[in-house]
Amino acid sequence: xxxxxxxxxxxxxxxxxxxxxxxxxxxxxxxxxxxxxxxxxxxxxxxxxxxxxxxxxxxxxxxxxxxxxxxxxxxxxxxxxxxxxxxxxxxxxxxxxxxxxxxxxxxxxxxxxxxxxxxxxxxxxxxxxxxxxxxxxxxxxxxxx
Numbered sequence: 681x682x683x684x685x686x687x688x689x690x691x692x693x694x695x696x697x698x699x700x701x702x703x704x705x706x707x708x709x710x711x712x713x714x715x716x717x718x719x720x721x722x723x724x725x726x727x728x729x730x731x732x733x734x735x736x737x738x739x740x741x742x743x744x745x746x747x748x749x750x751x752x753x754x755x756x757x758x759x760x761x762x763x764x765x766x767x768x769x770x771x772x773x774x775x776x777x778x779x780x781x782x783x784x785x786x787x788x789x790x791x792x793x794x795x796x797x798x799x800x801x802x803x804x805x806x807x808x809x810x811x812x813x814x815x816x817x818x819x820x821x822x823x824x825x
Contacts, residue, residue, distance in 0.1 A: 685764045686698070686701075686762070689759065714741065718764070
């Protein structure tokens with residue numbers, strides 16, 4: 681597994697960087713990729729351009745994202761929009777992405793679904809979560825897992 685990160689400034693430059701990465705030795709192997717978008721910018725059109733570039737260059741790669749109050753990589757503040765690609769080099773790597781609406785499901789329902797998914801998929805070795813700051817404590821959420 682390796683990670684590559686990009687600073688997004690405008691679509692054409694970003695697309696060029698993604699294509700360079702795709703064509704570089706080892707980047708176009710048989711591994712799966714996951715893109716994570718971290719953005720201080722909340723403009724939907726700009727985020728749409730980021731997503732469009734990823735889809736254009738890596739049509740089978742999923743991407744997720746979240747808003748931030750600053751992006752830090754290697755102890756340095758980076759650009760307003762930072763995109764990280766995790767390149768899972770082994771073809772045996774598996775991952776799935778789920779999204780839950782905390783306004784529609786209770787904490788207990790969400791954690792029960794997460795636990796159920798991990799039991800159904802014995803290949804699960806880790807869980808990474810992004811969620812908005814809840815109105816209450818996250819203790820019940822953690823306890824449910």
